[in-house]
Amino acid sequence: MAKIEFRNVVKRFGDVEVIPDMNLVIEDGEFVALLGPSGCGKSTSLFMLAGIYVPSGGELLFDGHVVNEVEARDRNVGIVFQSYALYPHMSVRDNILFPLRFKKTPRDEALGRVKGAADLVRVAELLERKPSELSGGQQQRVALARALVKEPQLLLLDEPLSNLDATLRLSMRTEIKSLQEKLGVTTVLVTHDQIEATTMADRIICMRAGRIEQIGTPDDLYLRPASLFVASFIGSPPINLIAGEAQGGTVAVNGAKFPVEGASGAVTVGLRPEHLRFGDSGFTGHIVQIEPMGREILYVVETGIGIIRVLEQGSSATHATGEKVKIGFSPENSLVFETAHQKLLPGAHVHAPA
Amino acid sequence: MAVKATPAVFSAPEPVVDWDVLAARARGLRRAKAVVLYAFLIAVSLPIILPYFWLVTIAFSAKTGVAETAVLWRSMAVVVPTVIALWLAAAFAQSRRQMWIGMGAVAAVAAFAFALLVGPDLHIGNFIFLWEPDFASVVRSRIGEVKGAVQFPNVWHAFGNSILIAGTQTAIVVTVASLAAYSLSRFQFPGRSAMLRSLLVLHAFPVLTLIVPMFLMLYWIGLLDTLFGVILVLVAFELPFAIFIMKGFFDAVPWDIEMSALTDGASRRQAFLSVVLPQVRNGILAIAVFTFIRGWEEYIFVFTFLIRNTNWTMSLYMYWVRDDVMGVDYGVVSAVGVFYLVPSLILYLAAQRYLMQMSIGGVKG
Numbered sequence: 001m002a003k004i005e006f007r008n009v010v011k012r013f014g015d016v017e018v019i020p021d022m023n024l025v026i027e028d029g030e031f032v033a034l035l036g037p038s039g040c041g042k043s044t045s046l047f048m049l050a051g052i053y054v055p056s057g058g059e060l061l062f063d064g065h066v067v068n069e070v071e072a073r074d075r076n077v078g079i080v081f082q083s084y085a086l087y088p089h090m091s092v093r094d095n096i097l098f099p100l101r102f103k104k105t106p107r108d109e110a111l112g113r114v115k116g117a118a119d120l121v122r123v124a125e126l127l128e129r130k131p132s133e134l135s136g137g138q139q140q141r142v143a144l145a146r147a148l149v150k151e152p153q154l155l156l157l158d159e160p161l162s163n164l165d166a167t168l169r170l171s172m173r174t175e176i177k178s179l180q181e182k183l184g185v186t187t188v189l190v191t192h193d194q195i196e197a198t199t200m201a202d203r204i205i206c207m208r209a210g211r212i213e214q215i216g217t218p219d220d221l222y223l224r225p226a227s228l229f230v231a232s233f234i235g236s237p238p239i240n241l242i243a244g245e246a247q248g249g250t251v252a253v254n255g256a257k258f259p260v261e262g263a264s265g266a267v268t269v270g271l272r273p274e275h276l277r278f279g280d281s282g283f284t285g286h287i288v289q290i291e292p293m294g295r296e297i298l299y300v301v302e303t304g305i306g307i308i309r310v311l312e313q314g315s316s317a318t319h320a321t322g323e324k325v326k327i328g329f330s331p332e333n334s335l336v337f338e339t340a341h342q343k344l345l346p347g348a349h350v351h352a353p354a
Numbered sequence: 355m356a357v358k359a360t361p362a363v364f365s366a367p368e369p370v371v372d373w374d375v376l377a378a379r380a381r382g383l384r385r386a387k388a389v390v391l392y393a394f395l396i397a398v399s400l401p402i403i404l405p406y407f408w409l410v411t412i413a414f415s416a417k418t419g420v421a422e423t424a425v426l427w428r429s430m431a432v433v434v435p436t437v438i439a440l441w442l443a444a445a446f447a448q449s450r451r452q453m454w455i456g457m458g459a460v461a462a463v464a465a466f467a468f469a470l471l472v473g474p475d476l477h478i479g480n481f482i483f484l485w486e487p488d489f490a491s492v493v494r495s496r497i498g499e500v501k502g503a504v505q506f507p508n509v510w511h512a513f514g515n516s517i518l519i520a521g522t523q524t525a526i527v528v529t530v531a532s533l534a535a536y537s538l539s540r541f542q543f544p545g546r547s548a549m550l551r552s553l554l555v556l557h558a559f560p561v562l563t564l565i566v567p568m569f570l571m572l573y574w575i576g577l578l579d580t581l582f583g584v585i586l587v588l589v590a591f592e593l594p595f596a597i598f599i600m601k602g603f604f605d606a607v608p609w610d611i612e613m614s615a616l617t618d619g620a621s622r623r624q625a626f627l628s629v630v631l632p633q634v635r636n637g638i639l640a641i642a643v644f645t646f647i648r649g650w651e652e653y654i655f656v657f658t659f660l661i662r663n664t665n666w667t668m669s670l671y672m673y674w675v676r677d678d679v680m681g682v683d684y685g686v687v688s689a690v691g692v693f694y695l696v697p698s699l700i701l702y703l704a705a706q707r708y709l710m711q712m713s714i715g716g717v718k719g
Contacts, residue, residue, distance in 0.1 A: 047613075050613070050617050051616075051617065052613050052616060052617070072613075072616040072617045073616060073617070073618070073619040073620060073621060075617070077617055078617070079614065079617045081610045081613070081614060082610075083610045085608065085610035085611045085613070085614040086611075087611055087614075087615075087629055087632075088611075088633065089632040089633065089635075098620075099618040099619050101619075102618065102624070146614075146618070150619070
């Protein structure tokens with residue numbers, strides 16, 4: 001188990017600066033997610049942790065020791081790749097055994113540990129098979145077993161669920177989470193899927209273009225997004241962003257006025273679809289599409305200021321396509337951002353539902 | 355935004371379709387296509403197969419001092435109808451089982467006819483060179499000639515030389531090409547793309563143009579008339595293409611498994627040997643087979659750079675046999691040819707499965 005620290009870490013590939021300056025502390029035993037769109041530097045960070053990329057500057061510390069130059073094989077890091085990267089010519093047993101080969105573990109002990117790791121992820125009955133004879137979920141488990149068998153001080157998961165079908169993804173999510181809790185191993189998950197990040201990680205590091213936008217618990221990121229980017233990246237269906245104007249601490253949007261401390265100039269008001277409801281006043285428009293989502297219904301409404309999405313509880317639609325509606329919102333549920341800096345105004349954030 | 359339904363407009367009543375007739379027509383068409391295709395393939399492959407068939411027939415039937423073609427025509431009279439009958443059996447069989455029965459029947463009839471028409475003429479006397487090193491004198495004495503013949507080395511000696519050249523060349527090419535191709539596929543270094551381009555250009559030159567300079571080089575180095583000299587020359591000419599093919603195979607191996615091996619505690623070398631190399635096994639087999647056969651059939655360089663008859667390879671042996679006893683006994687020449695052919699044939703048959711998988715796809719610059 002290890003405490004991980006990035007201190008002013010820089011990574012360049014030729015002239016391209018992928019990570020300009022990264023500072024981050026991951027506590028021992030913590031489960032964090034690096035979340036961001038593709039190309040935001042999250043995989044680069046992961047490969048630096050694994051020791052495959054050497055940082056171009058700054059310091060990377062494991063338990064207080066600088067590991068910049070330490071080779072991948074000496075770091076005792078377990079990694080699960082998006083493609084699982086199982087060795088195709090080896091049986092499942094040899095795949096899981098592979099990391100122990102280089103540790104000079106006595107044969108009997110090694111086989112015992114392989115058995116243990118296989119039991120842990122429930123692939124014990126597949127040991128004789130080749131990876132090509134396994135389903136996606138089974139390959140995933142074997143990759144996990146291989147990463148865990150060497151008892152790593154750090155477990156890295158690179159988009160581990162993206163190749164699985166929806167049902168399997170759900171159960172693997174639960175399984176990985178409980179496995180991590182049981183073993184207490186420091187874990188870094190890299191993903192572009194906000195649901196994966198929010199459901200599994202203790203803390204989320206939201207990245208954009210090589211920089212950290214926000215670090216926080218899933219609740220922090222959803223209820224108090226630091227920037228417009230985080231607000232629009234987290235949440236499904238996505239947040240509605242509406243342009244407004246503020247003067248002397250009062251925000252005006254579509255005729256409605258409400259006070260927000262320190263607001264002035266152009267602002268962007270963020271409204272989560274579940275915080276909007278149809279009423280007698282507010283944004284007027286007509287419903288262009290209805291998307292039933294099981295427990296909720298999503299209405300896509302075309303208004304004078306663009307498309308607005310409204311989420312309503314219930315499993316049957318109470319409105320019809322083409323119907324004229326008015327959408328109301330309550331100021332305490334609105335997120336107000338300065339349009340110029342795209343930052344959240346400190347005076348405004350959604351209060352946790354009572 | 356409801357879509358307005360357009361009323362259906364049908365001017366003519368729907369014609370009655372007989373699905374059985376359509377199915378029968380399609381079936382007939384498919385079969386006709388297959389028949390035409392096979393006829394074409396047989397027509398173009400006969401000129402390739404026939405010389406080999408004759409070579410074998412002559413090797414097992416010709417007699418010293420007799421130049422007759424009757425056996426050839428009789429064997430043709432068996433083979434050509436057999437091929438056509440096999441084709442018809444395949445074309446008209448209604449099921450797989452019928453096809454095998456038909457082909458089996460044709461093969462049985464053909465074997466019987468062959469034994470009847472050609473059988474009495476078959477013998478293995480032409481393979482005298484395998485057990486009689488001075489076979490040339492023996493063959494000549496049969497027709498009364500006794501003048502001094504070329505001193506032939508033992509054929510097994512030439513066979514050994516050929517194996518040595520082809521085998522050593524293969525070992526060197528496979529080792530060097532694998533390592534070079536891996537580096538070209540995985541590492542960035544100055545001159546990498548220039549090297550890749552020159553690999554292709556090198557292969558474009560006709561090697562024969564270099565024969566005089568190569569001769570001089572080998573002479574000055576002191577490797578003229580040594581097997582090792584020839585091996586070096588062959589390796590130099592075979593390497594570019596082998597590297598190019600192997601690079602394609604290495605490019606197809608995902609980075610992930612290599613990175614995974616590195617984090618699993620392997621060094622770069624261990625990762626290469628235990629994880630990457632097994633993925634390109636087919637590529638290695640392919641270049642090994644091609645390089646071996648290339649060395650086995652090599653003629654020009656061994657003819658130019660090897661002089662002593664103890665350094666003869668199978669191709670030189672074949673050349674001198676033809677030079678010495680052709681006209682007296684073409685049966686022996688054919689027999690040497692068959693003997694020379696067998697190792698390549700065995701190698702190809704054994705490795706065919708892997709050669710079919712070879713592709714030069716996935717070549718990145």
